Amino acid sequence: MTVETGDDVRRRVADWWGTSVSRIEPGVIELRGHPIQELLGTTSLTDGIWLMLHGTLPTPRQAELLDAALVGSLDHGPHAPSIAVARMSATCGVGLNNAIANGVNVMGDVHGGAGQQCLELYTEIRDLAAAGTGHAEATRVVVQQWQARSKYLPGFGHRFHPRDPRRDPLLGLVERAVADSVVAGDFLAAGLAVEAAIAPVPMNIDGATAVIYGELGFPAPLARGLFVIARSVGILAHAWEEMQGGRRIKGPIPPDIRPTYRPA
Known part of the structure; x- marks a missing residue:
């Protein structure tokens, strides 16, 4: 039986949460090897965000794409469940x-997860096409498989917008980035x-940001995290606004409107 020395124990404890993300010591803060004082103001x-997830700093064009995707996902009004829950919570x-x-905790596979799912869909098409199946056939096969599992194809169609106003500018940025x-x-x-395969159903924000995150090399689960x-x-902006209103215990509908009673 090997007897651990004090140094062995300290090393084992220090290795327990070993990380390449950051180095924190007295007087030292480094993010992915970059001293924080060199990052501040520059x-x-x-x-x-790119640095923390990729481990390097982005080029200006990479940052432009990531920034556009993040801005496109900032908000979608109080009818979005995550916003509504946060606003109700703020009055409690x-x-x-x-x-x-x-608000964040209600973002799951249905509300908030479509970007990840859509990037998984795109990745399957890319990989199948790269394996030698033609691109058109790879698209047909993968879309058919996804549609067999669900009537909703993640990243396409929108319950509110006939055509998502964020689609065209985001894809325009990607098209220019591809050209360059x-x-x-x-x-x-x-x-x-x-x-094209499911026309006339257009791509939505989740489909467009999935394109960007895939092009920038983010794995599919990070598409959800970035969203x-x-x-x-x-959510922060809406919760803060609600707090300024001073209303207490604000429910999902005005108090003078009663939910429909349906006898069992």
Whole structure:
């Protein structure tokens, strides 16, 4: 039996939460190897997000794409469940952190998860096409498989907008980035192929941001995480606005309107 020395124990404890994300010591804060004092005033929040997730700083064009995707996901009004829950929470005497957390916690596979799912869809098409199945056939096969599992294809169609106003400007940025060899264009091609295959149903914000996140090299689960980061800003703004109104215990409908009673 090996007997651990004090140094062995300290090393094992220190390794328990070993990380390459940050280095924090007395007088030292480094993010992915970059001293914080060198980042402050020179690095935007979007650059910082890229740094924390990719481990390097982005080029200006990469940052432009990521920033546009984040801005596109900031808010969608009080009828979005995450916003509504946060606003109701804000009237219940909780802090902003609780209201934000409550809003974030309702973002699941149905509300908030479509970007991740759509990027998984695009990735399947890209990989199948790269394996030698033609791009058109890969799109047909993958779309058919997804539609067999659900009548909703993530990233396409919108319950509110006939055509999502965020689609065209976001894809326009990607098209210019492809033309300038900033990104390869594989995910843009997959997204446009799906849109053509299921026309006239257009791509929505989740489909457009999935194109961007795929082109920028983010794995599919991070598409959901990045959406949560962006939407948290909208949640914060709505929760703060609700707190300024002073109303207490605000429910989902005005108190003079009663829910329909349906006898069992």
